[in-house]
Amino acid sequence: MEKKMKIVVIGAAPTALGFAYRLNELKKENAEEVKNVELIMLEQESFAGGLSCTDIDEKGFLWDMGGHVTFSQNFPYYDKAIQEAVEEWNSLQRNCLVDMNCMFGEKGIHLVPYPAQFAVPLFPEKDKQNCLAELKERYENKSDVRPVTFEDWILQNFGPTIHDAFFKPYTRKVWTVETNKMNPIWVGSRVAKLPQDKLESLCAMSKEELVKADFGWGPNAYFTFPKYGGTGAVWKQMAEKLPQNWFKYNSKVVKVNYQSKSINFVENNNGTEEMIDYDILVNTAPIDKLINETKLCSPLNIEHNKVFIVGVGLELPMTKFCETFTWLYFPDPAVPFYRITFLSRYGETTPDNTKYWSVMAECARPADDPITEEEIRDQAVEGLILKSIFTREQIVSIYSTTLDYGYPIPTVERDAEIARAHTVLEPLNIYSRGRFGGWKYEASNQDHCFIQGKELADRLFLDIPEKLYKTGLPEHRG
Structure with a gap:
């Protein structure tokens, strides 16, 4: 009798679901390679989705764990999978601006087009001229x-004026570190560079023309969002369509024994510790915790922040x-949020969209910041009122939650440290992927994570090399 191959996955968020979805597809195709594969996913929550879940507050308002949207130009495979999970989608035109009040010496809100480097024509005259001179010098x-650092990259491409006016304060808000602590590898297409001819044509326009100008989002001009149930509906419904015996919910992993290839976990409902063995382990939980737990190498020198959702x-x-507006960015240090999302515009996320609307704020802090959720919540509400987003009298409900792992910070040391972890994990058939399992922000949106899971399945079962996630190890075939 042929031996079963048992795969255990820690977590049931987009990476795990991408892996399971691909395995299910191969099983449906009767692929010989997966005939004897058994899968178990251990998820500490009572539902699938992880950081891509949606919560509902006491008043019936729905809240995502951050501004999750899907731009549909990236991965046709992902698009197909989510369309199968959720039938009704809204398509919205991206319309986001950035509040540059500090540059104008104003207390309230002063919106200019995002990204800020595209809005140079609207800057105060002195800053505008400085930016133009610095950009011209860089073009020529x-x-x-x-x-070496993100700061080097900004200064090299944009110059000190934009660095000091936008990148420095905004980086401090969202990443909670300085620009010189981050690497420039993560940037990719996430930070847009402005062609010289485009900048010059924008600078030649009048203020009235600039209001209607096309700042050029290209393929990211539109995004989709589930009509009902928030982002969480995608993952919940995808999980429901997969074999249910693959999922073990309310199961918190407490120990990974790599020598005996077993995992200890506690089931919430009875509190007793159980053990399960594995041939291959796929970890989608934070890789720093896995290394600290197994002590396979010294602790990783990597950083994350925490995010409060209000x-x-x-x-x-x-x-x-x-x-x-779809969302707005806030470099202003006077308010705690780096981004706000007009969530009720995305789908049915209020008890009744004919009576209510909603705004969601994201506030980042260093992982060890002692500030309480209550303090942040109060600051965020006051900040939203200060920015004239709404009046106090309109408030019906206030929700907040803390994401202890918010962003995996792309520090200068990150890639070497993550490669060091994979060097000890992969020879033991332990594969760590996902937003915090892989710790690469540039490949950690929900679509990226789903594809990371799919590509890992293709690698393990079909010997197809991964394209999206780079471990930093020499490519292993066979």
Whole structure:
């Protein structure tokens, strides 16, 4: 009798579901390679989705764990899978601006097009001229020096004025570190560079023309969002369509024994510790915790921050100037949030969209910051009022939650440290992937994570090399 291959996955978020979805597909195709594969996913929550879940507050408002949207140009495979999970989708035109009030010496809100480097024509005259001179110098004298830090990269591509006015304060808000602590590898297409001719044509426009100007989002001009149930509906419904005996919910992993290839976990409902063995382990939980637990190498020198989600349910009417926005960015240190999302515009996320609307704020802090959720919640509400997003009288509901792992920070040391972890894990058939399992922000959106899971399945079962996630190890075939 042929031996079964038992695969245990820690977690049931997008990476795990991408893995399971692909395995299920291969099983349906009767692929010989997966005939004897058994899968168990250990999920500490009572539902699938992880950080891509949706919570519902006491008043019936729905809240995602951050501004999750899907731009549909990336992965046709992912698009197909989520369309199978959720039938009704809304398609929205991206409309996001950035509040540059500090640059204008104002206390309230002063919105300019995002990304801020595209909004140079709207800057105060002195800053505008400085930016133009710095950009012109960079267009004409291309540097061959390889940037070591994100700060080097910004100075090399944009110059000190934009660095000091936007990148420095915004990086501090979202990443909770300085620009010189981050590597430039994660940037990719996430930080747009502005072609010289485009900048010059924008600078030649009048203020009235600039309001209507196309700042060019290209393939990311539109995004989709589930009509009902928030982002969490995608993963919940995808999980429901997979074999249910693959899922073990309410199961918190407490120990990984790599010598005996077994895992100890506690089931919430009875509190007793159980053990399960594995041939292959796929870890989608934070890789720093896995290394600390197994002590396979010294602790990783990697950093993450925590994020507080603050949701405010409001009575209509929606504030006039906010009506067309999808989200806004805030470098201003006077308010705790780096981004706010007009979530009720995305789908049915209020008890009744004819009576209510909603705003969700994301506030980042260093992982060890002692500030309480209550303090952040109060600051966020006051900040939203200060920025004229709504009035105090409109508030119907206030929701908050803390994500202890918010962003995996792309520090300068990150890639070497993550490679060091994979060097000891992979020879033991332990594969760590996902937002915090792989710790690479540039490949950690929910679509990326799903594809990471799919590609790992293809690698393990079909010997197809992974494309999206790079471990930093020499490519192993066979």
